[in-house]
Amino acid sequence: DIVLTQSPATLSLSPGERATLSCRASQNIYDLLAWYQLRPGQAPRLLIYDASNRATAIPARFSGSGSGTDFTLTIDSLEPDDFAVYFCQQRSNWPRTFGPGTKVDIK
């Protein structure tokens, strides 16, 4: 199975700051990576797919980059609703796997 490692585990930031989240794959997954946001009591939300494509209705402050084994999710100017847990997920190999998540909390 492809193992996805996310760092940091927790990111403490203030509203208005930039968040930079990392996801590293155990082997080359090309650009076949997505990012999701999970807020307590809510359904997960697809943010980015194929490494850099924003999903429908996702604000422009969310951006993704990377290919191969190293990927980044950037959130420009954090808003209150952005404090959540973020997961990456690969679709290069079966079984599809998710990273363990990065929690972005309020500093």
Added chain:
Amino acid sequence: EMQLLESGGGLVQPGGSLRLSCAASGFTFDTYAMNWVRQVPGKGLEFVSSININGVTTFYSPSVRGRFTISRDNSQNTVYLQMNSLRDEDAALYYCAKDLFATGGSYFDLWGQGTLVTVSS
């Protein structure tokens, strides 16, 4: 509004069975693959199973293959997950998730609120 509504979760003894259902609305159900993803409370997400648009092609996580069966009824806009021989480690919140594409197991762009499965004697 696009929506997925899961049902069928509950408490079951180890070795028991449950059938989860997911009713879809607000989109053309038979043009998208569907998936099940689970989350142990407080833990990460785990892909469980996917089914393509006509139900012919299915995929399973190795941890559930042979015990779980995914199916769909396009006339009812519903996807199912039959879970047999349940184990302690199957206890989780089970999400139904719409696939971004028709083939299945790609990316999940619409999720339900989840249905909780508890396995305990």
